[in-house]
Amino acid sequence: MRIAFLCKRHYTGKDVITDRFGRLYEIPHQLALLGHEVKAWCLDYHGNQDEQLQHDLEFGYLAWSSTALKGMRLLRLPAYLSKLKRNIEAFKPDIIIGASDIPHVFLAAYVAKQLNISCVIDLYDNFESFGQARIPCFKTLLKYAIRQAHLVITVSQPLKEKVQHDYNPICPVYVMTNGVNKNLFSIGSKYTARERLGLPLNVKLIGTAGGLSRMKGVDTIYAAWSELEQKYPDLHLILAGSVEATLPIPNSNRVHYLGVLSERDVVTLFQALDVGIISLQDSAFGRYCFPQKMYEMFACGLAIVATDVGVMLGLLHQFPQLLYKANDSAQLTKTLEYQLTHDILPELPILDWQELVTSIEPVLKELIISYSH
Numbered sequence: 001m002r003i004a005f006l007c008k009r010h011y012t013g014k015d016v017i018t019d020r021f022g023r024l025y026e027i028p029h030q031l032a033l034l035g036h037e038v039k040a041w042c043l044d045y046h047g048n049q050d051e052q053l054q055h056d057l058e059f060g061y062l063a064w065s066s067t068a069l070k071g072m073r074l075l076r077l078p079a080y081l082s083k084l085k086r087n088i089e090a091f092k093p094d095i096i097i098g099a100s101d102i103p104h105v106f107l108a109a110y111v112a113k114q115l116n117i118s119c120v121i122d123l124y125d126n127f128e129s130f131g132q133a134r135i136p137c138f139k140t141l142l143k144y145a146i147r148q149a150h151l152v153i154t155v156s157q158p159l160k161e162k163v164q165h166d167y168n169p170i171c172p173v174y175v176m177t178n179g180v181n182k183n184l185f186s187i188g189s190k191y192t193a194r195e196r197l198g199l200p201l202n203v204k205l206i207g208t209a210g211g212l213s214r215m216k217g218v219d220t221i222y223a224a225w226s227e228l229e230q231k232y233p234d235l236h237l238i239l240a241g242s243v244e245a246t247l248p249i250p251n252s253n254r255v256h257y258l259g260v261l262s263e264r265d266v267v268t269l270f271q272a273l274d275v276g277i278i279s280l281q282d283s284a285f286g287r288y289c290f291p292q293k294m295y296e297m298f299a300c301g302l303a304i305v306a307t308d309v310g311v312m313l314g315l316l317h318q319f320p321q322l323l324y325k326a327n328d329s330a331q332l333t334k335t336l337e338y339q340l341t342h343d344i345l346p347e348l349p350i351l352d353w354q355e356l357v358t359s360i361e362p363v364l365k366e367l368i369i370s371y372s373h
Contacts, residue, residue, distance in 0.1 A: 001036045001368065003028070004093040006108045007100035009044040009066050013211070013242050013260055016042065017053055017064050021263060022292070023124050023155075023178055024100055030357035031364075032060035039091050041084060042066045043103065085111050093117060094368045102127050102142045109145040118371040120364065121149040124178075126159055126288035143167055151367055153360065156311040159288040176360055178292040179353040185267050185299035193272035197265070199256060200236055204340055207238030208277040209266050210293060214247055217279035217286070217307055222250050223329035228336065229254060235340075240269055266293075270300035275339045278306035282326040286310055295350050303343045305335045319346050 005028040007016065014021040020029070032038045038061065044051075047068040054063040065087070067080055088096070088111055096115075098108020099122035112119035127133060127142055146152055146167045153174050154160040160173045194201050206228075212218045225237050229252060239249060240258040249257045261269060270276060276297040280286035287310040294315070297304050306312045308323035316322055321338055324331040 001031075001095060001364065002091065002093045003031055003036055003038045003364075004088050004091060004096045004108075004111075005038055005040040006096065006098045006104040007040065007042055008104060009042040010046050011100060014263075017051075017066060019263070020055075023122075026179070026181075026353035027097065027099065027122065027357055028062055029055070029057075030353050031361065032057055032062035033354070034358065034361055035060050037061045038063075039093075040064045041087070043080075044068045044070070046070055081107070085114060089115055095120060095364060097122060098145065099124065101130060102132055102138050102145075105145040105149075106141040109148040113148060118150045118367050119148060120151045120153065120367070121145055122153045122176075123159060123163065124155045126162065126284055129283065129285040129288075150371060151363065155290040156288060157314065158310050162288055174360065174363060176356055177351070178290050178295065179351045179356045180292070180295045180299050181263075182299060182350070182352040184264065185270070185296045187299075187301040188268075188271040190272060193268045196268050197258060197272055199238065199272055203234045203236055204232070205236050205238050205273045206275045206277060206336060206340070207240070207269070207273050208279065208293075209240040209261060209269055211244075212239060212241045212247065212249070213244040215281060215283065215285060217281045217326060218244075219247055220307075220327055220329050220332055221277055221279055222247075224332040224336065225250055225252075225255070227329070227333050238269065238273060240266065266296070267300060270297050270302045273302055274343075275336060276302045276304045277332075277336070278304055278312065280307040280309045280312070280326065282307075282309050286326070298345070298348060299350050301345065303339050303345050305332065305339050315348065316346065319344060322346070 007024045009016055011024060016024045028038045028040050044066050048070050049068055051066040095118045096108045096112045097120045098105040105121045109119050133139055146169050150171050152163060152169055152171060153176050154163055155178060157175055160175050163173055191201060228235055236254045238256050240261045242260055249255060278291050278294050290311050305322050307326050309326055324335040
């Protein structure tokens with residue numbers, strides 16, 4: 001297959017192309033490793049320089065074309081649309097996959113219609129919860145993309161149900177969760193991991209990594225910590241990720257902030273902790289997302305607690321003692337106390353990106369065959 005892939009260049013604080021990070025990298029990457037020819041076009045909302053890059057792979061072909069739109073470069077957008085169509089047409093793809101946000105799924109649907117080829121939309125989150133959804137007409141563009149698509153992929157079952165209910169798509173909707181790189185996320189020595197990160201060695205460590213914001217429910221973690229800190233003198237809180245300006249890190253010599261970590265250092269963090277916290281809000285974002293760090297923590301052998309929101313309710317329905325209600329710091333405190341004592345690690349299947357993308361490859365092939373007829 002010749003596959004055109006459209007996505008933004010940066011997400012969750014990482015550069016998709018240079019960091020080779022997450023879902024937006026792994027979908028085109030794994031399809032290329034299956035022997036397909038993949039070319040990706042990215043809008044770079046943060047950069048000032050266009051780039052053309054090709055990733056060397058043992059099998060297949062994967063190339064990236066990044067266009068910078070920061071500041072005044074945003075004025076290039078109208079010209080970019082016609083150029084994008086010409087470049088994709090010259091590539092002669094069998095299928096277009098649009099991902100990452102409303103502009104890219106719309107562009108995929110629009111170009112696919114112009115070139116009369118099949119279109120797949122990948123929704124890694126509820127795009128209605130993104131700030132750009134407040135821009136006039138953007139929700140209409142999202143609805144257009146979903147209604148024009150020949151296949152919609154969602155990151156979770158709750159998001160699939162929302163898409164079917166709210167958008168009434170005329171195509172199949174397929175769930176493909178987030179995965180992990182099992183070559184990277186694995187069980188390791190807790191002592192060695194703590195030494196590497198400069199963390200205390202012989203105490204209990206709880207913590208999380210990711211966006212440290214109210215939208216992610218981190219304020220509930222901080223509220224629970226204020227009680228735990230008083231009760232357990234050998235307990236420390238470890239935090240990593242970008243900090244919301246209005247939600248400062250708790251001021252305590254037993255709170256350790258590690259900054260924004262590389263993916264490899266996140267592995268080390270999860271190997272170092274005793275309990276990982278997956279915090280969500282009961283919101284338009286939290287109800288439909290699929291926290292990738294849950295599988296990452298499990299792959300590192302880390303016990304977890306999680307908010308009882310969205311997909312977490314289904315995944316951990318047999319382990320209600322590991323769940324706490326959103327915004328309920330008292331219940332989070334009790335749930336953490338339980339896990340620090342019992343160290344329960346649910347045996348759930350953890351899929352890596354290769355397994356996940358391999359499972360959708362036949363669906364894409366069938367789509368191309370059926371559309372060409």
